[in-house]
Amino acid sequence: MLDEYVRMNRKYFLHPVNIILLLVLMGLTMLAMANAGGIFSSFWERDMFRGIYQDNLIKDSIMILKFAIVIFSVFLSLQFNTKTHDNLAIYSVQNRKERFLFIIARLRIIIASMSLVVISLSLFLAICLKYLVVAEIDYFWLGKLVIAILLNGISYLMIVGLLMSIIRSFVIALVPVILFFLMETNQNAVSGFTKILYDLFPFVKLIDNEIVLQNPILMYLVYISVLGSSVVLIYLKKDLN
Amino acid sequence: MENYENLSITINELTKDYGKEKGIHGISTVFEPGKLNIVTGANGSGKSTLFKCIMGLVNYQGRIIKRKLRIGYAPEEYIMPLGMSVEDFLWSIGKIKGLSSEVLDENLEIYLDFFGLKQYRKRPIAQLSHGMRQKVNLVQAFVHEPRIILLDEPLTGLDIDTIPRLISLLKEKAKTRLVVITTHNLQLFRFKEKTLYKIVEGRLDVG
Numbered sequence: 252m253l254d255e256y257v258r259m260n261r262k263y264f265l266h267p268v269n270i271i272l273l274l275v276l277m278g279l280t281m282l283a284m285a286n287a288g289g290i291f292s293s294f295w296e297r298d299m300f301r302g303i304y305q306d307n308l309i310k311d312s313i314m315i316l317k318f319a320i321v322i323f324s325v326f327l328s329l330q331f332n333t334k335t336h337d338n339l340a341i342y343s344v345q346n347r348k349e350r351f352l353f354i355i356a357r358l359r360i361i362i363a364s365m366s367l368v369v370i371s372l373s374l375f376l377a378i379c380l381k382y383l384v385v386a387e388i389d390y391f392w393l394g395k396l397v398i399a400i401l402l403n404g405i406s407y408l409m410i411v412g413l414l415m416s417i418i419r420s421f422v423i424a425l426v427p428v429i430l431f432f433l434m435e436t437n438q439n440a441v442s443g444f445t446k447i448l449y450d451l452f453p454f455v456k457l458i459d460n461e462i463v464l465q466n467p468i469l470m471y472l473v474y475i476s477v478l479g480s481s482v483v484l485i486y487l488k489k490d491l492n
Numbered sequence: 493m494e495n496y497e498n499l500s501i502t503i504n505e506l507t508k509d510y511g512k513e514k515g516i517h518g519i520s521t522v523f524e525p526g527k528l529n530i531v532t533g534a535n536g537s538g539k540s541t542l543f544k545c546i547m548g549l550v551n552y553q554g555r556i557i558k559r560k561l562r563i564g565y566a567p568e569e570y571i572m573p574l575g576m577s578v579e580d581f582l583w584s585i586g587k588i589k590g591l592s593s594e595v596l597d598e599n600l601e602i603y604l605d606f607f608g609l610k611q612y613r614k615r616p617i618a619q620l621s622h623g624m625r626q627k628v629n630l631v632q633a634f635v636h637e638p639r640i641i642l643l644d645e646p647l648t649g650l651d652i653d654t655i656p657r658l659i660s661l662l663k664e665k666a667k668t669r670l671v672v673i674t675t676h677n678l679q680l681f682r683f684k685e686k687t688l689y690k691i692v693e694g695r696l697d698v699g
Contacts, residue, residue, distance in 0.1 A: 252588065259584035266575030266616065338571040342632055343588045345563060346548055490550040 256343070256356035263339060264330055264360060272326070277368065280319040281375050287311035288383040297384060305384045306460070312376050313457050316369075316400055321431045323368055324407035327361050328424040332415035341491055354486040358412075358479060365404045373397045395462045402453035402464075402471045409478035416485045498559050499525040499639055499670040501546060506554035508541050516541050516694040519554070524687070525670040528662055532678055533691035539674040540568050542691065543642050562589050564638035568645040568674070570629035574618035578609060578628055581617060582635055589636035596635070603631045606661070607654065623649040630658070641665060643673040647680065655680065 288308035289297045297304050330336070336357070344350050377393055380386045407427040414423045434454050437445040448454075453471045456463040464471070506519040516538035523529045533539050545552045547565050573581060579600070586596040604610045607627040612620060617628065626649040633643060646662075647655055659680060665671050666685065675681070678688070690697040 255584070255587045259588065262576055262580045262584060263573045266573075266577075268575055335571050335573055338567075338569075339573060341547075341549055341567055342565075342585055344549075346560075349588075488551070490544075492544070492550065 252349070253352050253356060256352050257359055259339065259343065260331075260356045260360040263336065264364065269330070273368075276319065276322060276326070277371065280315060280372055283315045284308070284312045284372070284376055284379055285383065287315065288379040290379075290383060301384060305380070305386045308376075308379055308384050308386075309460055310457060312379070313396070313455065313462075316372055316376070316396075317403065317435075317455060318431065319372060320365075320369065320400055320404040321407065321427045323365065324404055324411065324427040325424050327364060327408060328411040328415065328427075329421065331357055331361055332412060332419075332424070334419070337491055344491075347487060350487055351483065354483050358482070361408055361412075362405060365408060366401060369397055369401045369404060373400070392462065396455075398468065399453060399455045399462050399464055402468065402475065403455055405475055406452055406471065406478070409475055409482060412482045413478055413485070416482055416489065499561070500558075501640070501670065501672075502555075502557040503546075504555040504557070506542070506545055506552060506556065508538075508545055508550060508552040510541070514538070514541075514694075516545070516691070516696075519691075519694075519696045521689065521696055523670060523672050526667065526685075528666040528681065528683075528686040529670070529672040529689065530678065530681060530686055531672065531674045531689045531691060532676065533674075537691040538694040539691055540644050541694075543567070543644050543672075543674070546642060558640070561640055562636055562638045564633035564636065564641040564643075566629045566633040566643045566646060568648065570625055572617045572625060572628065575616055577614055577616055578604075578620070579613040581628065582632055585632045586635050589638075591636050599635050599637065600631075603634050606657070607631055623651060626650060627654070639669050641669060641671045643671075645674055645676070647675060647677055 287310075289304045292304075340350065340353050344353050373393060373396055376396075377388050380388055407430065410430075411424055411426050414426060430448065430452065433445060434448055434452065438456070440446050440449065449465050451474055453464050453466075453468075456465075501523040503522070504520050507517050508515045509517075514536060519538075519542065531539050531542065541550070543565065544550045546556055546558070547563065576584075582600055582604075583596065586599070587593075591599070600613075601610075604613055607630065609624065609627055609631065612624060617625060620628065626646075630643065630646055633641060641662075643662075646658060650658065662671055662673065663683060663685065
């Protein structure tokens with residue numbers, strides 16, 4: 252039955268309007284990344300300043316990728332934490348077990364969608380690296396980037412999911428934007444609220460072209476699991492009105 | 493032969509508190525199959541809340557005894573996934589309720605035809621009128637041929653041609669199933685095979 256709930260959630264999400272919005276979002280992100288790699292510059296210019304273009308492509312693309320994930324998190328949150336989506340449960344859920352399957356299906360779809368976007372955009376970055384600025388691709392580095400950005404995106408989704416299951420307001424969907432700007436502008440914070448944010452959120456840093464996370468990946472996985480479990484527990488208990 | 497006894501819903505001291513005046517208080521009753529059960533009451537009297545409690549959608553105090561059967565439920569507030577097509581939506585509900593593809597296909601044909609929705613099956617729900625959405629809301633409640641049917645204000649938004657046909661369908665289904673509906677249009681149900689319940693400020697009167 253989980254498969255049926257997943258299928259229903261997929262059909263709910265992947266309708267033509269959303270597919271167009273998704274393609275536009277991904278297209279703009281790819282365009283921005285290609286621009287950072289100098290796609291609009293001449294071949295000779297890119298060849299002459301190859302090192303600079305390589306650096307720009309990596310630095311700018313990671314920032315672009317991080318921001319695209321924020322926008323995508325807001326988009327997904329607005330799709331899946333609404334009264335319309337809860338009403339799908341009203342139509343299809345009759346007991347606790349089905350409620351559990353419904354929320355698990357929801358989480359599966361949002362995590363799968365986020366993964367698909369992150370992997371696609373990271374592969375596009377690899378293509379730009381190889382064919383635009385003619386750099387060697389370090390697949391280990393690329394894998395680390397995918398994992399770090401994915402953890403970042405999923406943690407945004409979980410925190411919004413948790414907050415929206417308590418407070419049903421569209422404003423909550425903007426939390427990733429606030430977190431993003433807070434963390435980007437306070438990178439040297441050593442204490443206070445922003446320090447806690449850096450400890451909890453998988454904030455992706457680029458130091459000497461290396462992907463760096465503040466804490467071990469396992470810690471973030473535990474943190475995401477706690478948030479995810481809380482989302483499920485609250486959903487099982489709350490009134491579906 | 494259907495076993496009527498097993499389809500009953502017994503409610504004991506059901507209370508759902510939403511605050512000062514809303515909700516339902518200490519409702520005890522039994523909904524029996526064989527006759528159409530009609531719940532009436534003013535707006536905000538608690539009719540929809542009663543259905544939500546039976547469906548287990550909200551937390552409540554008291555006891556509801558019912559068989560673990562699939563229930564066909566059409567809520568009053570039919571907020572539907574606007575991007576989904578009529579067919580995708582109904583197909584998803586039917587599959588979740590355990591129907592095989594063949595039976596689901598057959599039932600969809602029957603009910604889409606009954607409600608005049610056949611030509612709209614591929615359309616996104618967003619493109620349907622209010623009345624058409626109510627019809628989709630009703631089809632999803634019928635499509636898996638449930639033995640227990642709960643319809644909250646099923647006549648709302650329907651055209652004058654569909655209303656008498658739906659009432660006949662409900663009357664027919666009530667003979668072999670447990671059918672409970674809420675309505676403000678009691679005068680349209682001009683037959684004897686019915687039991688009336690009136691909710692006044694969250695408390696129940698059986699007529």
